[in-house]
Amino acid sequence: xxxxxxxxxxxxxxxxxxxxxxxxxxxxxxxxxxxxxxxxxxxxxxxxxxxxxxxxxxxxxxxxxxxxxxxxxxxxxxxxxxxxxxxxxxxxxxxxxxxxxxxxxxxxxxxxxxxxxxxxxxxxxxxxxxxxxxxxxxxxxxxxxxxxxxxxxxxxxxxxxxxxxxxxxxxxxxxxxxxxxxxxxxxxxxxxxxxxxxxxxxxxxxxxxxxxxxxxx
Amino acid sequence: xxxxxxxxxxxxxxxxxxxxxxxxxxxxxxxxxxxxxxxxxxxxxxxxxxxxxxxxxxxxxxxxxxxxxxxxxxxxxxxxxxxxxxxxxxxxxxxxxxxxxxxxxxxxxxxxxxxxxxxxxxxxxxxxxx
Numbered sequence: 001x002x003x004x005x006x007x008x009x010x011x012x013x014x015x016x017x018x019x020x021x022x023x024x025x026x027x028x029x030x031x032x033x034x035x036x037x038x039x040x041x042x043x044x045x046x047x048x049x050x051x052x053x054x055x056x057x058x059x060x061x062x063x064x065x066x067x068x069x070x071x072x073x074x075x076x077x078x079x080x081x082x083x084x085x086x087x088x089x090x091x092x093x094x095x096x097x098x099x100x101x102x103x104x105x106x107x108x109x110x111x112x113x114x115x116x117x118x119x120x121x122x123x124x125x126x127x128x129x130x131x132x133x134x135x136x137x138x139x140x141x142x143x144x145x146x147x148x149x150x151x152x153x154x155x156x157x158x159x160x161x162x163x164x165x166x167x168x169x170x171x172x173x174x175x176x177x178x179x180x181x182x183x184x185x186x187x188x189x190x191x192x193x194x195x196x197x198x199x200x201x202x203x204x205x206x207x208x209x210x211x212x213x214x215x216x217x
Numbered sequence: 218x219x220x221x222x223x224x225x226x227x228x229x230x231x232x233x234x235x236x237x238x239x240x241x242x243x244x245x246x247x248x249x250x251x252x253x254x255x256x257x258x259x260x261x262x263x264x265x266x267x268x269x270x271x272x273x274x275x276x277x278x279x280x281x282x283x284x285x286x287x288x289x290x291x292x293x294x295x296x297x298x299x300x301x302x303x304x305x306x307x308x309x310x311x312x313x314x315x316x317x318x319x320x321x322x323x324x325x326x327x328x329x330x331x332x333x334x335x336x337x338x339x340x341x342x343x344x345x346x347x
Contacts, residue, residue, distance in 0.1 A: 036317050044320045048327025055331030059339055084278050091274060095267035098310045102260055192312075199311045203303050210299040214281045215292055 043193050047200045054204050057156040058211060065217050067148035072141055074149070074217045079133070086129035087209045090164075093122035094202040097195045104191035112191060113175050119198065120171040123164050130161050153212070160208060163201045170194050257315050266309050273298050 032038055065074060100115035134154070142150050174194050177183045183190050258266070277298050280286055286294060308314040313321050339345065 044323045048324045051327040051331040055335045059335035063342055063344055091270055094310050098263050196311055199306055203306050206302045210295050214277055214295050
């Protein structure tokens with residue numbers, strides 16, 4: 001009986017050189033307690049927490065969207081065809097991003113860099129559209145402190161724009177690092193992590209576009 | 218099995234070889250590569266999903282601009298389309314449908330918590346009745 005109750009203590013496994021390549025010593029991914037990539041888990045935790053940030057900004061906008069007294073309101077400002085075009089651009093950047101991830105998993109590095117660059121360019125186009133929209137609104141008299149509606153609108157869409165800008169920096173940095181072979185660890189996973197962030201930025205815009213621009217105030 | 222062959226096998230990058238030696242790790246790989254038991258989409262399928270997203274966006278815009286609906290029915294349609302688009306991007310483009318359920322849980326805890334928290338906040342300010 002004593003044999004069955006005695007637990008053998010496994011000797012500590014020696015970590016081989018190059019362990020940080022995203023795989024364990026068997027060539028299997030991520031010899032972690034969960035069997036999952038810690039990087040990926042951390043990214044999903046971060047995105048889950050980002051939901052709370054944008055949830056706060058969106059609900060604040062929803063609360064204040066009719067607080068403009070006799071100042072300019074959403075109905076006088078929105079240019080739906082223009083915003084639809086920029087939304088479509090961001091939506092398509094999600095497609096190019098997933099193509100980059102797909103190419104990275106097939107270890108097609110040149111194609112990965114190409115799709116990442118296209119994604120960054122589409123993101124830049126979206127951002128340019130947002131800057132143009134802000135400029136038009138400002139010229140029409142909607143300053144940041146004009147009304148509660150204006151403040152909450154600029155804060156929400158501005159925060160999203162900053163996220164897009166950060167995403168573009170990440171994409172272009174990744175392209176440069178891939179080209180110089182400076183990406184440590186699993187390249188496909190690194191591309192996938194940047195992809196997760198980019199898609200999150202896209203889903204936030206899906207919500208903003210519907211609730212801010214399409215749902216009548 | 219000689220020690221030499223053990224080293225060779227455990228160093229193998231072939232998951233099938235590795236699975237013979239470590240079923241637990243092979244299972245963890247299965248979780249990693251497709252925790253929900255589905256194969257990841259091909260590039261053509263990604264393009265198909267992007268087209269669906271584009272069509273749904275077009276329907277959203279048309280429903281608003283053409284004035285087919287108004288009031289509560291319009292808001293219901295727009296919110297429904299928004300949720301479908303959200304789920305398509307999260308499920309397919311972000312691979313949550315094919316990845317470990319733990320990632321799904323971690324992300325949706327954030328989503329549900331945010332919707333619940335801010336739903337209560339808006340209710341406190343009589344947003345729905347206003």
